[in-house]
Amino acid sequence: MAKVLVSDPIDQVGIDILSQVAQVDVQTKLSPEELIKIIPEYDALMLRSQTKVTKEVVEAGTQLKIIGRAGVGVDNIDVPAATRQGIVVVNSPEGNTIAAAEHALAMMLSLSRHIPDANQSVKENKWDRKRFMGTEVYKKTLGVVGLGKIGSHVAGVGKSLGMKLLAYDPFISKERADQIGCTLVDLDLLFSEADYITLHIPKTPDTTHLINQEALAKMKPNVRIINCARGGVIDEDALAEFLQEHPDAGAALDVFEQEPLGESKLRGLPNVILTPHLGASTAEAQVNVAIDVAEQIRDVLLGLPARSAVNIPGLTPDVMEKLRPYLQLAETLGNLVAQLAGGRIEQLTVRLQGDLAANETQPIVVAAIKGLLSEALRERVNYVNAAIEAKERGIRVIETRDASIRDYSGSLHLEAKGSMGEHSVTGALLSNGEIRITDLDEFPINVPPSNYMLFTLHRDMPGIIGKIGSLLGSFNVNIASMQVGRKIVRGDAVMALSLDDPLPEGILSEITKVAGIRDAYTVKLSI
Numbered sequence: 001m002a003k004v005l006v007s008d009p010i011d012q013v014g015i016d017i018l019s020q021v022a023q024v025d026v027q028t029k030l031s032p033e034e035l036i037k038i039i040p041e042y043d044a045l046m047l048r049s050q051t052k053v054t055k056e057v058v059e060a061g062t063q064l065k066i067i068g069r070a071g072v073g074v075d076n077i078d079v080p081a082a083t084r085q086g087i088v089v090v091n092s093p094e095g096n097t098i099a100a101a102e103h104a105l106a107m108m109l110s111l112s113r114h115i116p117d118a119n120q121s122v123k124e125n126k127w128d129r130k131r132f133m134g135t136e137v138y139k140k141t142l143g144v145v146g147l148g149k150i151g152s153h154v155a156g157v158g159k160s161l162g163m164k165l166l167a168y169d170p171f172i173s174k175e176r177a178d179q180i181g182c183t184l185v186d187l188d189l190l191f192s193e194a195d196y197i198t199l200h201i202p203k204t205p206d207t208t209h210l211i212n213q214e215a216l217a218k219m220k221p222n223v224r225i226i227n228c229a230r231g232g233v234i235d236e237d238a239l240a241e242f243l244q245e246h247p248d249a250g251a252a253l254d255v256f257e258q259e260p261l262g263e264s265k266l267r268g269l270p271n272v273i274l275t276p277h278l279g280a281s282t283a284e285a286q287v288n289v290a291i292d293v294a295e296q297i298r299d300v301l302l303g304l305p306a307r308s309a310v311n312i313p314g315l316t317p318d319v320m321e322k323l324r325p326y327l328q329l330a331e332t333l334g335n336l337v338a339q340l341a342g343g344r345i346e347q348l349t350v351r352l353q354g355d356l357a358a359n360e361t362q363p364i365v366v367a368a369i370k371g372l373l374s375e376a377l378r379e380r381v382n383y384v385n386a387a388i389e390a391k392e393r394g395i396r397v398i399e400t401r402d403a404s405i406r407d408y409s410g411s412l413h414l415e416a417k418g419s420m421g422e423h424s425v426t427g428a429l430l431s432n433g434e435i436r437i438t439d440l441d442e443f444p445i446n447v448p449p450s451n452y453m454l455f456t457l458h459r460d461m462p463g464i465i466g467k468i469g470s471l472l473g474s475f476n477v478n479i480a481s482m483q484v485g486r487k488i489v490r491g492d493a494v495m496a497l498s499l500d501d502p503l504p505e506g507i508l509s510e511i512t513k514v515a516g517i518r519d520a521y522t523v524k525l526s527i
């Protein structure tokens with residue numbers, strides 16, 4: 001039975017889903033050393049933001065097939081290391097959207113009305129109404145940085161509170177911003193115009209310290225900044241200094257450069273509200289993310305695709321279901337062409353033909369690469385790491401489409417160039433889903449792939465087929481089917497044989513000695 005480690009607190013509903021298919025061990029608050037020690041036993045790891053999945057953890061996780069983040073941010077996971085190791089990383093992109101958006105809105109209103117301090121004061125038996133004079137958000141300008149799922153929900157609520165909306169997001173169209181009711185502006189304008197600035201961006205090299213001393217200098221002296229996105233997008237020292245110098249300004253922070261928050265100048269400031277990364281902490285969000293991620297882990301452990309893999313783009317279940325037969329075709333052809341080409345492959349061209357050209361190329365190309373590399377890497381290569389492995393091996397991958405090639409309704413053509421030459425194969429699917437190899441090195445054939453195959457390039461002349469048949473017979477190899485493809489009579493031709501038995505050592509050199517045979521290739525396929 002598969003084993004799943006749950007290393008952060010996850011709603012029980014997720015544990016119940018995982019328990020249908022695996023032994024589930026819940027061990028939270030593990031030290032990095034403890035995690036590295038036990039992770040080799042596990043097929044899957046489920047976590048939130050506390051567990052740090054470093055390169056060392058990934059490398060120790062030799063059995064890991066999937067890492068599931070019950071939440072959005074995967075910045076606590078070394079995703080490139082996981083990808084290289086062929087581990088799927090999944091998250092729950094939408095499960096806590098509303099929770100995080102509502103937390104940001106609660107922070108904005110708390111800042112405006114001094115709720116935390118006022119609450120504290122009453123609890124201390126004071127009745128200080130003057131000290132907590134607030135401001136309204138109505139008719140104020142809300143600057144939303146990052147107009148994705150959370151940012152757009154915050155913007156929508158801001159609009160219904162009567163706020164004027166500005167937004168900065170270089171990856172969002174004007175039409176989308178219009179739809180949400182935001183005016184897209186550049187960052188400097190947003191900084192200078194906004195009364196409230198709310199951040200809803202991932203932490204990337206571009207967004208690290210987006211709010212720094214220079215940015216703060218452009219803002220209104222009474223600006224209120226809310227960060228329920230990621231620590232590190234604000235330079236906390238610069239912010240602390242700004243807030244000290246501008247007592248009418250304020251900040252509400254849920255996330256920090258270091259979590260838990262250690263020594264920080266922010267703690268002592270009266271115009272700051274701090275929460276311990278609570279954005280996703282609602283009962284509803286925790287149920288959502290637990291179900292979402294546990295189901296994906298369960299599916300991957302059962303050999304099914306994950307719907308929100310962050311390191312295998314394009315393979316949603318819908319796409320996967322539609323393309324599944326073509327992925328099998330691409331893998332088979334990739335493996336075939338790798339064996340024909342032999343040696344080190346330098347370039348793979350994948351051409352989607354006929355009706356297939358209308359499909360998304362990427363998953364099919366990944367499947368072809370997987371097939372190609374499985375010759376060398378066996379089960380180490382999968383849909384997650386195929387592209388990166390190809391890149392690291394210096395294999396140039398070219399994707400093309402040609403809808404005008406209509407010999408079959410849809411077909412796939414692969415060409416591999418390598419240190420030992422160049423070969424091409426084409427394959428198609430019959431209406432019953434069976435695979436046919438329909439072309440080999442530009443010679444038309446029509447053979448199903450089989451576990452053991454022999455291909456020859458020869459002169460089309462009398463007697464040659466008989467000689468090969470007798471030779472195979474003398475080695476006790478049974479022929480299941482045979483096909484010859486040629487372009488002109490008595491010109492060059494290819495022979496494709498499906499065999500019931502593996503070809504013994506040494507037979508290939510005997511075959512190439514037969515008069516008229518130019519080349520011969522033995523191929524093993526997993527069918």
Ligand SMILES: NC(=O)c1ccc[n+]([C@@H]2O[C@H](COP(=O)([O-])OP(=O)(O)OC[C@H]3O[C@@H](n4cnc5c(N)ncnc54)[C@H](O)[C@@H]3O)[C@@H](O)[C@H]2O)c1
Nearest residue numbers: 073100146147148149150169171200201202228229279280
């Ligand atoms: N505090 C919490 O507990 C909590 C909970 C959920 C999500 N989050 C965090 O909130 C953030 C937003 O989450 P989301 O679900 O809305 O993500 P999302 O991917 O839907 O939206 C992010 C948006 O940021 C934009 N963006 C990227 N780089 C940018 C840049 N340089 N400048 C401006 N915009 C940029 C993207 O175009 C995108 O529209 C993430 O960092 C996520 O990890 C925090």
Ligand SMILES: O=C(O)[C@H](O)COP(=O)(O)O
Nearest residue numbers: 048049050071072073280
């Ligand atoms: O990225 C997220 O989903 C949030 O930061 C929530 O993190 P958490 O699951 O640790 O609360």
